[in-house]
Amino acid sequence: MLRILPPLLLLALWIWAFIDCLTTPEQEVKHMPKVIWVIVVLLFPLVGSIAWLAIGKRRDGLASARSASRSAGRQVAPDDNPEFLASLKKDQRDRDAELLKQWEADLRRREEELRDKGDEGNPDKR
Structure with missing residues (x-):
């Protein structure tokens, strides 16, 4: 096992x-x-892998990379937009x-129906 590690x-590096x-x-x-x-x-x-990881890539930080990508016109995730x-x-x-307008209209219609039914049953209001 130690020989393979x-x-x-x-290889992974x-x-x-x-x-x-x-x-x-x-x-x-x-x-x-x-x-x-x-x-x-x-x-x-x-040697190439270690050199690349040590000196080959600019590592200014994550914040500057994000701001650069946004200023370059890349799309932003919907949660961040x-x-x-x-x-x-x-x-x-x-x-x-x-929906509120529909409910109010339905309520008015039902109130008028109830009012009309009440007027039919009461002859004094005619």
């Missing part, structure tokens, strides 16, 4: 670094073009207002 860890290198946007790559980094990681699994949430609230208010 180091090669498995090396290599795959992780390779996928990370491929999926990293070009503007976040440091020191060399992205294509060169991919070649280095492929040809030198241990205030315009979308406001439109949902407006749609719900419109549906509620329409």
Whole structure:
């Protein structure tokens, strides 16, 4: 078991670094073009993977990456989009207002029916 563990860890590191290198946007790559980094990681699994993870990628923080992606015109998840949430609230208010109008009209109609039935049974009101 101990003989298999180091090669498995090396393979996992290599795959992780390779996928990370491929999926990293070009503007976040440091020191060399992205294509060169991919070649280095492929040809030198241990050294290339460690070098990529240590110095190949800009790591300014998650907040700046999020703001950059939003300013680049990427879509925002519906839960984070205030315009979308406001439109949902407006749609719900419109549906509620329409339902209220229907209930009020139905209530008026029923009251008139009851009034008419009461007038038919009482001859003094004619």
